[in-house]
Amino acid sequence: MVTSDIYKNEYDVIIVGGGATGAGTARDCALRGLKTLLVERNDYSTGATGRNHGLMHSGARYAVTDSESASECISENMTLRRIARHCVEETDGLFITLPEDDLDYQKTFVEACQRAGIRADIIDPAEARSIEPSVNPDLIGAVRIPDAAIDPFRLTVANLLDARLHGADTLNYHEVEGLVMNQNRVEGVKLFNKLSGEHIEVRGRVVVNAAGIWGQRIAQMAGANISMFPARGALLIFGHRVNKMVINRCRKPANADILVPDDTVCVIGTTSDRIPIETVDDMRVTREEVDVLLNEGIKLAPSLATTRVIRAYAGVRPLVASDDDPSGRSISRGIVCLDHAKRDGVEGFITITGGKMMTYRLMAEIATNAVCAKLGNTAPCVTANQPLPGSEEGAPNQSDMTKRYSFGERAAIGRHGSLAARIEKDNDIDNALVCECEGVTVGEIKYAVHQLHVHNLVNLRRRTRVGMGTCQGKLCSCRAASLLGELHHDVRRAQKDLADFLDERWKGMRPVAWGDTLREAQLTAAIYEGLCGLDMAVSNQGKEDKQ
Amino acid sequence: MADQMQLCNISESNFEQCTKCSICTTVCPVAAVTTDYPGPKQAGPDGERYRLKDPAYYDKALKLCLNCKRCEVACPSGVHIADIIQKARMRSSEGHRASLRDTMLANTDLLGTVANLVAPVANATLGLAPTKLVMDSVMAIDKHRTFPAYSRQKFTTWFKRHAAKQQDDFGQHVSYFHGCYVNYNFPKLGQDLVKLLNAVGYGVHLLDKEQCCGVALIANGLYKQAKRQARVNADSIRKSVNTDHRTVLTTSSSCTFNLRDEYPAVLDVDTSDVRDSIMLATRFIYNLVDEEKIKLIFKQDYKRRMAYHTACHMQRMGWQLYSIELLRMIPGLDLVVLEQDCCGISGTYGFKKENYERSQEIGSVLFKHIADAQVQAVTTDCETCKWQIEMSTGLPVENPISVLADALDVEATRQANNIN
Numbered sequence: 001m002v003t004s005d006i007y008k009n010e011y012d013v014i015i016v017g018g019g020a021t022g023a024g025t026a027r028d029c030a031l032r033g034l035k036t037l038l039v040e041r042n043d044y045s046t047g048a049t050g051r052n053h054g055l056m057h058s059g060a061r062y063a064v065t066d067s068e069s070a071s072e073c074i075s076e077n078m079t080l081r082r083i084a085r086h087c088v089e090e091t092d093g094l095f096i097t098l099p100e101d102d103l104d105y106q107k108t109f110v111e112a113c114q115r116a117g118i119r120a121d122i123i124d125p126a127e128a129r130s131i132e133p134s135v136n137p138d139l140i141g142a143v144r145i146p147d148a149a150i151d152p153f154r155l156t157v158a159n160l161l162d163a164r165l166h167g168a169d170t171l172n173y174h175e176v177e178g179l180v181m182n183q184n185r186v187e188g189v190k191l192f193n194k195l196s197g198e199h200i201e202v203r204g205r206v207v208v209n210a211a212g213i214w215g216q217r218i219a220q221m222a223g224a225n226i227s228m229f230p231a232r233g234a235l236l237i238f239g240h241r242v243n244k245m246v247i248n249r250c251r252k253p254a255n256a257d258i259l260v261p262d263d264t265v266c267v268i269g270t271t272s273d274r275i276p277i278e279t280v281d282d283m284r285v286t287r288e289e290v291d292v293l294l295n296e297g298i299k300l301a302p303s304l305a306t307t308r309v310i311r312a313y314a315g316v317r318p319l320v321a322s323d324d325d326p327s328g329r330s331i332s333r334g335i336v337c338l339d340h341a342k343r344d345g346v347e348g349f350i351t352i353t354g355g356k357m358m359t360y361r362l363m364a365e366i367a368t369n370a371v372c373a374k375l376g377n378t379a380p381c382v383t384a385n386q387p388l389p390g391s392e393e394g395a396p397n398q399s400d401m402t403k404r405y406s407f408g409e410r411a412a413i414g415r416h417g418s419l420a421a422r423i424e425k426d427n428d429i430d431n432a433l434v435c436e437c438e439g440v441t442v443g444e445i446k447y448a449v450h451q452l453h454v455h456n457l458v459n460l461r462r463r464t465r466v467g468m469g470t471c472q473g474k475l476c477s478c479r480a481a482s483l484l485g486e487l488h489h490d491v492r493r494a495q496k497d498l499a500d501f502l503d504e505r506w507k508g509m510r511p512v513a514w515g516d517t518l519r520e521a522q523l524t525a526a527i528y529e530g531l532c533g534l535d536m537a538v539s540n541q542g543k544e545d546k547q
Numbered sequence: 548m549a550d551q552m553q554l555c556n557i558s559e560s561n562f563e564q565c566t567k568c569s570i571c572t573t574v575c576p577v578a579a580v581t582t583d584y585p586g587p588k589q590a591g592p593d594g595e596r597y598r599l600k601d602p603a604y605y606d607k608a609l610k611l612c613l614n615c616k617r618c619e620v621a622c623p624s625g626v627h628i629a630d631i632i633q634k635a636r637m638r639s640s641e642g643h644r645a646s647l648r649d650t651m652l653a654n655t656d657l658l659g660t661v662a663n664l665v666a667p668v669a670n671a672t673l674g675l676a677p678t679k680l681v682m683d684s685v686m687a688i689d690k691h692r693t694f695p696a697y698s699r700q701k702f703t704t705w706f707k708r709h710a711a712k713q714q715d716d717f718g719q720h721v722s723y724f725h726g727c728y729v730n731y732n733f734p735k736l737g738q739d740l741v742k743l744l745n746a747v748g749y750g751v752h753l754l755d756k757e758q759c760c761g762v763a764l765i766a767n768g769l770y771k772q773a774k775r776q777a778r779v780n781a782d783s784i785r786k787s788v789n790t791d792h793r794t795v796l797t798t799s800s801s802c803t804f805n806l807r808d809e810y811p812a813v814l815d816v817d818t819s820d821v822r823d824s825i826m827l828a829t830r831f832i833y834n835l836v837d838e839e840k841i842k843l844i845f846k847q848d849y850k851r852r853m854a855y856h857t858a859c860h861m862q863r864m865g866w867q868l869y870s871i872e873l874l875r876m877i878p879g880l881d882l883v884v885l886e887q888d889c890c891g892i893s894g895t896y897g898f899k900k901e902n903y904e905r906s907q908e909i910g911s912v913l914f915k916h917i918a919d920a921q922v923q924a925v926t927t928d929c930e931t932c933k934w935q936i937e938m939s940t941g942l943p944v945e946n947p948i949s950v951l952a953d954a955l956d957v958e959a960t961r962q963a964n965n966i967n
Contacts, residue, residue, distance in 0.1 A: 239563055406606075407589075515553060
């Protein structure tokens with residue numbers, strides 16, 4: 001549907017926030033027959049959804065301290081293995097005890113896992129070394145648990161695709177500037193289209209605030225007060241996988257004690273620091289954070305000490321003070337669903353927050369239940385049983401694909417599951433690799449642009465992994481920009497987009513810019529600035545625009 | 548602390564040092580002629596990240612790699628690109644049997660032993676059109692190829708009968724790793740080396756045990772056998788170097804490269820302790836001349852115009868200068884040094900039907916340069932380059948050692964070096 005038609009519609013429900021929770025809620029609402037609109041101020045999955053480990057928790061991490069979260073995790077973990085196969089890699093995980101850790105904790109841990117229904121097998125350190133050769137060989141204990149890796153970008157997109165298949169509309173780059181209020185009732189959202197500069201109002205009977213840490217601001221627009229406690233976490237991406245399984249420390253959760261194999265890379269994290277709400281948009285990673293992550297990370301897998309770090313990033317967990325303790329001392333990691341009619345006397349407004357990317361589906365179910373209760377809809381939730389697009393029964397996946405597929409096709413199947421069948425591959429051009437590090441073909445880029453709401457290179461990266469490999473966009477970004485320029489019929493825009501994309505890539509490289517990553521960055525700068533004069537071309541664009 | 552421990556990245560074959568500059572792909576002879584091969588960068592360090600994720604991402608296009616190592620020569624970051632590709636091929640072949648064709652092509656010594664016994668028959672038969680057609684259709688060995696002729700007498704047999712006894716009389720000694728080609732096909736090259744070294748006062752000895760270096764075994768996926776043979780050779784070389792204090796000389800660039808570098812890098816057979824004592828005879832002789840330890844006197848009436856072709860593995864070792872400079876010492880030799888282009892055969896690669904056309908296309912640039920050079924013959928340190936160039940240009944190809952031996956005034960040289 002064209003954007004101008006969306007603006008004229010009236011919706012049953014408008015969801016604010018294009019992270020996993022918002023996308024999941026849009027899907028659930030659409031599946032239950034509600035006329036649904038999702039709005040996102042940036043790209044989908046730019047907030048906490050896209051800024052975490054990519055870990056599909058078994059729940060073991062929370063078993064000792066928060067058994068409710070642990071039970072939710074293991075239940076959702078098993079569900080996602082069924083419904084989101086193409087986003088999940090079933091790696092399993094280890095909780096290792098090092099000589100400086102208390103081995104008694106292992107017993108407490110295993111018992112807590114069992115209480116929460118999480119399979120937790122104590123294995124011999126020698127066996128741990130054999131099944132996960134990268135693990136710190138000094139370990140004195142190991143427990144195997146059903147952790148896995150999950151790609152939050154794919155997960156979010158799959159939810160959005162399914163929502164749209166069931167009639168939902170979705171808009172990215174639409175920022176909520178205010179709520180349409182009628183006395184004490186929320187009746188829609190005031191939007192600013194960041195791409196066109198338009199200001200619009202769209203009507204909806206219920207508005208769901210799924211804006212994560214930014215939800216505090218949305219709630220304020222309705223006169224409701226939520227006390228968010230942003231907890232910032234920084235992570236490092238290594239150039240390739242050193243581990244096959246998730247590796248955790250078997251002790252009370254602390255800094256940098258989880259190493260996750262994500263797609264072609266591995267990620268160590270996180271730090272955890274309480275930050276003021278005003279600073280949640282500052283995602284720069286500090287030198288101190290990098291030091292902590294490396295120094296702690298090598299205790300899990302010593303080879304990280306000499307493995308190239310390609311990028312650093314940070315995210316903010318949307319932790320919420322529980323309502324019975326407004327002081328903020330008791331902070332829940334659990335799911336918080338607030339019906340503001342009961343709580344604040346504001347009708348037609350629901351906030352879903354807290355929780356984890358891991359439990360997005362359950363959060364969506366809870367929020368949708370609340371929406372349906374308001375609208376008198378009695379359709380049951382089916383999201384736990386119905387596979388997401390790409391993960392249907394019989395779809396090829398990474399582990400069972402055969403060698404008849406070309407490298408690019410296999411990489412695409414790994415990313416899009418059965419939807420990879422929609423990628424054109426009948427000629428040399430469509431099969432040509434745009435991103436060599438991550439195996440992204442011209443056909444895959446066309447598919448992403450046509451089907452997955454791609455406005456710019458950053459969007460394209462989240463949909464396909466273009467520019468996420470070792471070279472961080474050096475070779476692929478100009479090729480991809482040229483394709484976008486062709487597909488959007490706008491070369492100037494593509495040129496500016498290319499410069500922005502390379503800047504965005506550099507931001508993540510800067511905190512870890514030493515050794516080979518620095519060489520990589522310097523070569524990139526030499527090519528784009530020194531050789532091609534991209535910075536001048538873009539600044540000339542600016543001058544022309546002024547004239 | 549953190550950046551200190553991160554000072555250098557340690558990864559297998561330096562694959563993390565790759566900055567994706569793609570220079571390797573620009574020099575790859577295969578990528579230059581076909582889009583079926585993604586080029587060394589993609590096949591090597593890029594693909595490796597996916598293979599680390601899941602071995603199922605192995606791309607069968609890696610079979611198209613010649614293992615010419617030109618990518619490694621070009622890499623400004625010291626990434627062992629071709630090693631990464633070889634090792635990926637090796638891992639993917641685990642549990643698979645090599646085909647009869649590949650086993651036959653790879654076992655150069657086994658084939659040689661049999662063929663020597665029936666050399667006239669074998670040579671005649673292998674050259675016959677019906678035989679070639681059968682090999683082409685049944686075994687997928689391309690019909691355009693001619694197998695190198697087999698010698699009636701092995702080099703080692705000749706050596707034991709005619710040369711071994713005299714060798715102890717010399718004041719200095721070296722060992723000779725002759726390789727399969729000299730032993731089964733072309734003993735004259737070995738005889739030329741003995742002639743040359745004897746003339747300057749060096750006795751030549753065989754190793755205790757020599758087996759095929761295994762370069763063809765590696766290329767055809769027979770890794771276990773290659774490893775076994777590598778261990779035997781490593782032991783013999785060690786004895787020669789450490790016990791007998793004899794440098795091990797070779798006359799084939801690919802054998803040399805294999806013994807020195809592929810053993811540790813691909814087969815995990817460590818030869819680093821003796822690596823510096825394994826070298827091509829031209830390098831050894833050049834150094835002796837350069838240090839004024841020996842003198843070479845050449846025939847006054849020698850007159851020839853030849854082109855020197857740098858074999859890929861020669862380029863990888865960076866040793867072509869030794870052969871070239873040594874050849875330039877021959878006053879009557881008008882030497883044209885060709886651009887460094889791959890001839891396309893890459894050992895057994897070009898013998899395979901599926902590779903024949905690609906092989907010739909790769910070599911076409913070189914063949915043109917040779918034609919333009921207007922020479923009587925070509926000289927190169929690699930025997931498979933020799934077969935390819937002979938077949939494709941019609942010109943005779945000789946090893947630099949044979950050229951030197953041919954041009955050498957043996958008597959004058961002996962006198963100059965005070966050999967009785």
